Amino acid sequence: MKEAKETISFIRDYYERSDFIPLHEPKFRGNxxxxxxxxxxxxxxxxxxxxxxxxxxxxxxxxxxxxxxxxxxxxxxxxxxxxxxxxxxxxxxxxxxxxxxxxxxxxxxxxxxxxxxxxxxxxxxxxxxxxxxxxxxxxxxxxxxxxxxxxxxxxxxxxxxxxxxxxxxxxxxxxxxxxxxxxxxxxxxxxxxxxxxxxxxxxxxxxxxxxxxxxxxxxxxxxxxxxxxxxxxxxxxxxxxxxxxxxxxxxxxxxxxxxxxxxxxxxxxxxxxxxxALTGFIEEKRELATKYESFFDELGIKFRKEPENSTANYWLMCVELQNKKEREEFLKYTNQEGVMTRPIWRLMYKLEMYKDCFRDHQKNAEFLEDRIVNITSSVK
Incomplete structure (x- = not known):
């Protein structure tokens, strides 16, 4: 998958790493x-x-x-x-x-x-x-x-x-x-x-x-x-x-x-x-989010930005792919190549212990479940 391959290249270049890259790892720089x-x-x-x-x-x-x-x-x-x-x-x-x-x-x-x-x-x-x-x-x-x-x-x-x-x-x-x-x-x-x-x-x-x-x-x-x-x-x-x-x-x-x-x-x-170190972490993550937005825009992939009236910490950054099939291909390729990505959570009512709970139409939730992928979001 061309988009996944280019994403891996971008992430490896940004983190200057050729080994396994986790989704979000802690950094201990101070006291x-x-x-x-x-x-x-x-x-x-x-x-x-x-x-x-x-x-x-x-x-x-x-x-x-x-x-x-x-x-x-x-x-x-x-x-x-x-x-x-x-x-x-x-x-x-x-x-x-x-x-x-x-x-x-x-x-x-x-x-x-x-x-x-x-x-x-x-x-x-x-x-x-x-x-x-x-x-x-x-x-x-x-x-x-x-x-x-x-x-x-x-x-x-x-x-x-x-x-x-x-x-x-x-x-x-x-x-x-x-x-x-x-x-x-x-x-x-x-x-x-x-x-x-x-x-x-x-x-x-x-x-x-x-x-x-x-x-x-x-x-x-x-x-x-x-x-x-x-x-x-x-x-x-x-x-x-x-x-x-x-x-x-x-x-x-x-x-x-x-x-x-x-x-x-x-x-x-x-x-x-x-x-x-929180303030510094957020500044670095927001800089990464800006780089991701520009990169994925050129790829034709939607990078999810902070909503209106919000200042987000960009804890886990994510992209929205075209459909579930594309999402699965992206997940499979990136993880096989040692760059961890993951899907958004399975909806709660699809889990055995919550299958009988009340739910409404879930139009947006099901749309997002099929398309959202979390990408590497650690600070360097």
């Missing part, structure tokens, strides 16, 4: 090693330590949230955020089918059922028009709560995901949800450093959740963060994720079902070093 060694020397390598506090302060500052809470991973963060938003067993949560499986899994961990609505073509995230249509056709408000008239279940949250770091039209989603008394929790796992209308993702809704997995724009090896501008909810998030333990010098008293979702100080130290 990461120093902070990790400092943590080891302190012996505070587990869930208590100065770097956990520093990480939370840094995340609050970067996102402008009033409170940030370190957690063991993004999935755990979403699970707790949904509980804090009021999701209970037997409820429904509106989300998108075009997402990583953790989004839907976090809903199920609360005993709730996901409702899969279509995405915007432009943002690849939850469509506000699909949301509005679903609510008007299928839902009603009773006693200040939103209910699905067909299933009879309460819709207790809306969970949009900022796909690949491209912000959804979150203000429109929140406006609609406010009319229907539905709390919004942002799955911002992929969008650290992304802004919508000048405001950081994750702080539009009641809560937002970020991921620091090994392949994210910055990493703690494994980790996540819950952010909120509601100080009461923030304190509750910290309490629940640290086993719901009442503060006491030596007694072990737990008065609520909590979670051992604490980020170890060792991971937090790594994260602090990475967060210090």
């Amino acid at each position: 990461e090693r120093k902070y990790v060694v400092d943590t080891i020397d302190s012996t505070f390598v587990s869930s208590v330590g100065a770097y956990v506090d520093k990480f939370e302060d840094m995340m609050a500052s970067i996102t402008t949230a009033k409170k940030a809470v370190a957690v063991v991973n993004g999935t755990a963060g979403i699970q707790v955020a949904l509980r804090l938003a009021g999701v209970e067993s037997g409820d429904e949560v509106i989300t998108q089918a075009l997402t990583f499986v953790a989004t839907a899994n976090a809903v199920k961990y609360n005993g709730a059922e996901p409702v899969f609505l279509d995405v915007d073509y432009e943002t690849m995230g939850l469509s506000h028009t699909a949301l509005k249509s679903f609510l008007e056709e299928h839902c009603e408000v009773r006693n200040d709560k939103c209910f699905n008239k067909i299933s009879g279940k309460k819709i207790s949250a809306c969970l949009p995901m900022h796909t690949f770091g491209f912000p959804v039209k979150i203000d429109k989603i929140i406006h609609i949800c406010e009319e229907w008394n539905i709390p919004v929790v942002e799955d911002a796992a992929e969008s650290l450093g992304s802004y919508y209308k000048g405001k950081h993702t994750g702080v539009f809704g009641q809560l937002g959740v970020f991921s620091f997995n090994g392949n994210k724009i910055v990493t703690s090896g494994g980790g996540g963060a819950i952010v909120t501008n509601d100080e009461f909810i923030g304190k509750k998030a910290k309490y629940l994720t640290t086993t719901a333990k009442i503060s006491h010098p030596y007694e072990y008293i737990h008065d609520e079902l909590g979670y051992n979702f604490r980020m170890p100080n060792l991971n937090a130290a790594l994260a602090c070093g990475q967060l210090e």
